[in-house]
Amino acid sequence: MDKRSLFIAQSLKIAETIREETRRLKDKHQFGDLPAIAMATFLEKFSLLIDGSQEEDLSLPKIEEILIFGSLAKGSQNPGDIDMMLGWFSDFFSFDVNEEGIKDEYLCLEENLAFLFEGFFGIKLQGVKVKVDLHILPISVLFCAETRAKILKRHKDKDFFKNVFSDLLKYDFTKNEFMPITLAELVAKYKKE
Numbered sequence: 001m002d003k004r005s006l007f008i009a010q011s012l013k014i015a016e017t018i019r020e021e022t023r024r025l026k027d028k029h030q031f032g033d034l035p036a037i038a039m040a041t042f043l044e045k046f047s048l049l050i051d052g053s054q055e056e057d058l059s060l061p062k063i064e065e066i067l068i069f070g071s072l073a074k075g076s077q078n079p080g081d082i083d084m085m086l087g088w089f090s091d092f093f094s095f096d097v098n099e100e101g102i103k104d105e106y107l108c109l110e111e112n113l114a115f116l117f118e119g120f121f122g123i124k125l126q127g128v129k130v131k132v133d134l135h136i137l138p139i140s141v142l143f144c145a146e147t148r149a150k151i152l153k154r155h156k157d158k159d160f161f162k163n164v165f166s167d168l169l170k171y172d173f174t175k176n177e178f179m180p181i182t183l184a185e186l187v188a189k190y191k192k193e
Helices: 003-026 036-050 109-121 145-153 160-166 183-191
Strands: 063-069 082-088 132-137 168-172 177-181
Touching: 003 063, 003 082, 003 109, 003 168, 003 177, 063 160, 109 132, 145 160, 160 168
Parallel strands: 082 132
Antiparallel strands: 063 082, 063 168, 168 177
């Protein structure tokens, strides 16, 4: 198997697992059955609802999109890694810039996939044989210049969003493949909601 085919196969395996685990979590009816990070997101939403600072349902944040960008999306036959973005399209996570110089967790991209699988889904990450940089971003990244600016302050690549949005592949779970999509198409889809 050539390198590109291996990276696409690994991307599909990750995307299938994310979709399957997202559905499984949605079906959990016992609060105590939730993995640690899923429970934390639920508790945070509950506290915002209780104190009246936010009107929101108590469902878990949803992973609406699984996107690939970077060299793999551009069609490279020799990609260095999988650049994957989850459209965790809830603004549950904030992107406040850390001015105190404390380690920037957002830039631990190689650890994010294991963190998502183990902390949020409650399963072990297995069978991933390539480097995956996973970005988990809120819906506002599509529309809000301020959100993008906050993220860029924490990112080494100042052209990050230009690079991300120039070539995108979206996971189509009905076809089990990655299909091209544009920023304009994503914006049109989520601005309606």
